[in-house]
Amino acid sequence: MKRAPVWRTVHYPVMTRHLVLAGAGHAQLHVLQALARQRPATPSGLRVTLVSPSRWQHYSGMLPGWMTGAYTLADCRIDVAPLAQAAGAHFLEDRVTALDAARRTLHLSDGQTLRYDLLSLDVGSEIDTGWAEPLGPRLLPIKPLDAFATVWQALLADAARQPDTRLRLAVAGGGAAGVEAALAAAAALRNSPGVRLWLIAGRQGVLPGHPAAVQRHARQALARAGVQVCAQHAQGTPDGLRLGDGSLLPVDHVIAATGARAPAWLAGSGLALDAAGFVQVGPTHQSVSHPDVFAAGDVCARVDTALPRSGVHAVRAGPVVAHNLLASLAGKALLPYRPRPWSLYLLATGDGRAIASWGPFSAEGGWVWRLKDHIDRGFMARFACTPGDSIA
Numbered sequence: 498m499k500r501a502p503v504w505r506t507v508h509y510p511v512m513t514r515h516l517v518l519a520g521a522g523h524a525q526l527h528v529l530q531a532l533a534r535q536r537p538a539t540p541s542g543l544r545v546t547l548v549s550p551s552r553w554q555h556y557s558g559m560l561p562g563w564m565t566g567a568y569t570l571a572d573c574r575i576d577v578a579p580l581a582q583a584a585g586a587h588f589l590e591d592r593v594t595a596l597d598a599a600r601r602t603l604h605l606s607d608g609q610t611l612r613y614d615l616l617s618l619d620v621g622s623e624i625d626t627g628w629a630e631p632l633g634p635r636l637l638p639i640k641p642l643d644a645f646a647t648v649w650q651a652l653l654a655d656a657a658r659q660p661d662t663r664l665r666l667a668v669a670g671g672g673a674a675g676v677e678a679a680l681a682a683a684a685a686l687r688n689s690p691g692v693r694l695w696l697i698a699g700r701q702g703v704l705p706g707h708p709a710a711v712q713r714h715a716r717q718a719l720a721r722a723g724v725q726v727c728a729q730h731a732q733g734t735p736d737g738l739r740l741g742d743g744s745l746l747p748v749d750h751v752i753a754a755t756g757a758r759a760p761a762w763l764a765g766s767g768l769a770l771d772a773a774g775f776v777q778v779g780p781t782h783q784s785v786s787h788p789d790v791f792a793a794g795d796v797c798a799r800v801d802t803a804l805p806r807s808g809v810h811a812v813r814a815g816p817v818v819a820h821n822l823l824a825s826l827a828g829k830a831l832l833p834y835r836p837r838p839w840s841l842y843l844l845a846t847g848d849g850r851a852i853a854s855w856g857p858f859s860a861e862g863g864w865v866w867r868l869k870d871h872i873d874r875g876f877m878a879r880f881a882c883t884p885g886d887s888i889a
């Protein structure tokens with residue numbers, strides 16, 4: 498009698514590779530989306546972990562609108578937990594405190610270590626507040642955005658309780674973030690007659706690097722809003738701001754929107770960093786020293802071109818980094834991120850208008866605000882995802 502075949506399961510060794518996404522920044526949202534889209538065809542044996550300190554990723558482009566009451570906080574934040582779930586990623590609500598690129602290991606604030614085979618870094622940048630530390634509790638860094646949102650709400654509540662109280666508020670930083678924050682603060686506090694507002698723009702003045710017409714629109718908007726512009730360097734003291742001309746500006750609070758600083762923990766990582774401590778990457782956003790590390794957004798510094806640290810480039814590099822991570826796992830060719838010669842910047846002026854800056858062109862008006870609102874809401878809608886959703 499013929500015997501029935503005996504089926505045996507043969508176990509081939511499956512190489513499990515671990516892709517770690519550190520930070521849920523703008524570019525990483527695209528990575529999560531790309532991973533979700535290709536499921537269930539995700540490379541077998543691939544494990545994905547997302548590490549970020551909060552499930553909420555606040556969108557800086559809408560923060561000034563939130564300060565003026567145009568948006569609720571819920572309008573301006575993306576829930577990354579369902580995005581991670583849709584991508585098949587395990588979400589660790591924690592922060593990276595150290596990176597050892599030689600050992601391919603991340604250390605987290607709760608003491609755990611995480612080994613990776615491939616790492617995607619999009620942890621953003623910090624506000625450079627070294628100049629302002631003597632201000633102590635008067636100092637309000639605009640980042641992290643969630644921490645700023647909490648202190649700003651408390652400040653507004655105080656002002657609303659005592660509308661006639663004298664409040665001296667300075668915003669430090671002449672770039673887009675500083676200008677938008679000063680205009681938003683002026684709009685939010687317009688019913689408090691005791692408020693005085695300054696924008697400390699630094700020696701280069703308002704919006705350096707933007708065309709003269711954009712700078713003019715910004716100065717006009719600041720004048721309309723009653724914000725006094727001070728084009729001087731400032732140093733924090735326990736009593737207020739010491740300005741470049743030696744005078745002391747006594748202030749109650751200083752919102753710092755002054756330049757980007759690299760996360761300090763990168764210094765001991767062994768990754769190639771630029772002089773300011775940012776991760777050096779080539780056109781494919783792969784680390785120039787460690788091919789198993791990709792970085793995008795504010796945390797990276799391109800070695801081939803000077804990319805401004807802006808949300809625009811973090812967003813645009815996202816799909817390229819997403820492709821490159823998957824291509825790198827599959828041993829396929831990587832793509833470069835080629836920035837366009839001009840990027841569109843839309844700056845809210847807090848009064849239902851906005852300023853557009855695009856290469857040498859500029860515009861200002863209510864229609865620019867409506868365009869900005871449309872683009873920003875569209876960006877948020879792209880990443881709105883509730884638990885159990887798949888991503889279209």
Ligand SMILES: Cc1cc2nc3c(=O)[nH]c(=O)nc-3n(C[C@H](O)[C@H](O)[C@H](O)COP(=O)(O)OP(=O)(O)OC[C@H]3O[C@@H](n4cnc5c(N)ncnc54)[C@H](O)[C@@H]3O)c2cc1C
Pocket residue numbers: 519520521522523524525548549550551553554557558560561591592593594619620621622639640673674675677678754760793794795796806807808809810811842843844
């Ligand atoms: C008020 C304001 C207005 C702005 N307006 C504009 C604008 O109109 N246009 C524009 O182009 N740019 C604008 N910017 C700049 C823009 O916000 C940044 O360039 C952009 O957010 C950078 O994106 P990113 O992905 O690098 O990092 P982020 O968006 O900052 O995201 C970083 C992520 O990493 C996480 N993270 C941080 N530390 C760790 C850690 N140790 N471990 C794990 N995760 C970590 C954070 O929680 C966050 O999820 C503005 C900035 C501000 C402050």
